[in-house]
Amino acid sequence: MTSQTPNVPTADQIRRAPKVLLHDHLDGGLRPGTIIEIARQTGYDGLPETEPDKLGIWFREAADSGSLERYLETFAHTCAVMQTREALFRVAAECAEDLAEDGVVYAEVRYAPEQHLEGGLTLEEVVEAVNEGFREGERIARANGHRIRVGALLTAMRHAARALEIAELANRYRDSGVVGFDIAGAEAGYPPTRHLDAFEYLKRENNHFTIHAGEAFGLPSIWQALQWCGADRLGHGVRIIDDIEVGQDGTVRLGRLAAYVRDKRIPLEMCPTSNLQTGAAASYAEHPIGLLRTLHFRATVNTDNRLMSGTSMSREFEHLVDTFGYTLDDMQWFTVNAMKSAFIPFDERLAMINDVIKPGYAELKSEWLFRQTATTSGSTPSEG
Ligand SMILES: O=c1[nH]cnc2c1ncn2[C@H]1C[C@H](O)[C@@H](CO)O1
Numbered sequence: 001m002t003s004q005t006p007n008v009p010t011a012d013q014i015r016r017a018p019k020v021l022l023h024d025h026l027d028g029g030l031r032p033g034t035i036i037e038i039a040r041q042t043g044y045d046g047l048p049e050t051e052p053d054k055l056g057i058w059f060r061e062a063a064d065s066g067s068l069e070r071y072l073e074t075f076a077h078t079c080a081v082m083q084t085r086e087a088l089f090r091v092a093a094e095c096a097e098d099l100a101e102d103g104v105v106y107a108e109v110r111y112a113p114e115q116h117l118e119g120g121l122t123l124e125e126v127v128e129a130v131n132e133g134f135r136e137g138e139r140i141a142r143a144n145g146h147r148i149r150v151g152a153l154l155t156a157m158r159h160a161a162r163a164l165e166i167a168e169l170a171n172r173y174r175d176s177g178v179v180g181f182d183i184a185g186a187e188a189g190y191p192p193t194r195h196l197d198a199f200e201y202l203k204r205e206n207n208h209f210t211i212h213a214g215e216a217f218g219l220p221s222i223w224q225a226l227q228w229c230g231a232d233r234l235g236h237g238v239r240i241i242d243d244i245e246v247g248q249d250g251t252v253r254l255g256r257l258a259a260y261v262r263d264k265r266i267p268l269e270m271c272p273t274s275n276l277q278t279g280a281a282a283s284y285a286e287h288p289i290g291l292l293r294t295l296h297f298r299a300t301v302n303t304d305n306r307l308m309s310g311t312s313m314s315r316e317f318e319h320l321v322d323t324f325g326y327t328l329d330d331m332q333w334f335t336v337n338a339m340k341s342a343f344i345p346f347d348e349r350l351a352m353i354n355d356v357i358k359p360g361y362a363e364l365k366s367e368w369l370f371r372q373t374a375t376t377s378g379s380t381p382s383e384g
């Protein structure tokens with residue numbers, strides 16, 4: 001008898017499993033080597049390290065501060081090298097390639113166009129350079145045997161005052177590579193209701209948006225994002241746990257807001273490693289995703305910032321498999337949840353689930369049946 005539980009994925013299976021990513025920042029996922037090369041080409045001399053391995057470590061350590069505000073300071077360096085058409089194109093293409101290499105089949109990648117204007121580009125030029133980069137990355141991935149589709153989410157920074165303008169931009173490009181809108185940046189002191197005009201505009205246009213909420217600030221932020229602003233999804237949303245009581249005997253009581261989030265199937269874009277770095281969760285074992293999965297919230301697994309967190313979709317799942325003993329069925333559940341919650345049309349989501357995700361997991365789940373047992377050459381079969 002083999003002893004391994006067939007359904008517990010190996011690291012290699014996790015990487016090969018089809019994955020769906022809804023929350024990934026373009027300016028949080030650059031290759032360290034690319035940052036160094038573009039800095040050299042463009043004359044940016046503010047980098048803290050000039051050797052790729054050391055720079056990667058610097059980002060991870062600097063982001064490991066326990067505070068969202070300090071975590072966000074590290075983006076000054078990535079944004080500094082994303083100010084030309086060529087740089088944006090390259091970073092976007094490499095993003096799509098890296099995700100595809102990691103087994104991601106569908107991704108929504110976000111960035112704030114207003115942070116890429118220092119080299120004289122217009123908002124439209126920024127969006128077009130990134131879109132073209134994603135298309136190039138998809139093409140390269142295909143040539144390397146990987147299929148991926150990438151959509152852009154345009155982010156407005158919550159401390160700034162350009163949300164309506166960015167929402168209009170997202171609406172203008174909705175049939176050209178942009179699938180929705182987001183707001184990000186420091187949460188405490190910048191409630192989403194500051195940008196109500198942008199959200200109301202998008203609702204009038206029947207467009208989609210997500211809001212970073214319930215990461216560094218608690219339930220009021222989630223409540224505002226849903227009930228005042230009308231968010232389709234929550235970026236992080238981990239603090240919804242504050243509205244869930246688990247009794248000593250294991251009985252669970254959901255408060256009104258948590259019940260609403262679960263009943264309405266509001267997608268939670270959870271990013272475990274990022275949450276450990278910003279102090280939103282103490283450890284993987286204590287991360288709310290464990291309980292939320294058990295309670296059947298619409299939880300999804302995401303990277304947030306692959307560079308700052310030294311992570312990938314596969315690594316996030318590896319941590320969850322190690323911590324909670326998740327199986328391929330759990331991975332499929334998170335992946336289908338994510339695909340159901342994407343901002344592309346319903347028929348395309350359904351086709352991705354039925355024609356790509358489910359067959360991919362079925363294939364992986366059957367592998368144990370065909371595992372080769374070691375044969376010793378020269379041995380004779382025992383008679384019996
Ligand atoms: O986890 C996050 N919370 C809030 N803001 C974030 C997070 N990760 C990245 N950002 C910010 C920094 C980036 O410059 C901006 C756009 O991608 O979004």
Ligand SMILES: [Zn+2]
Binds near residue numbers: 023025184212235304
């Ligand atoms: Zn984020």
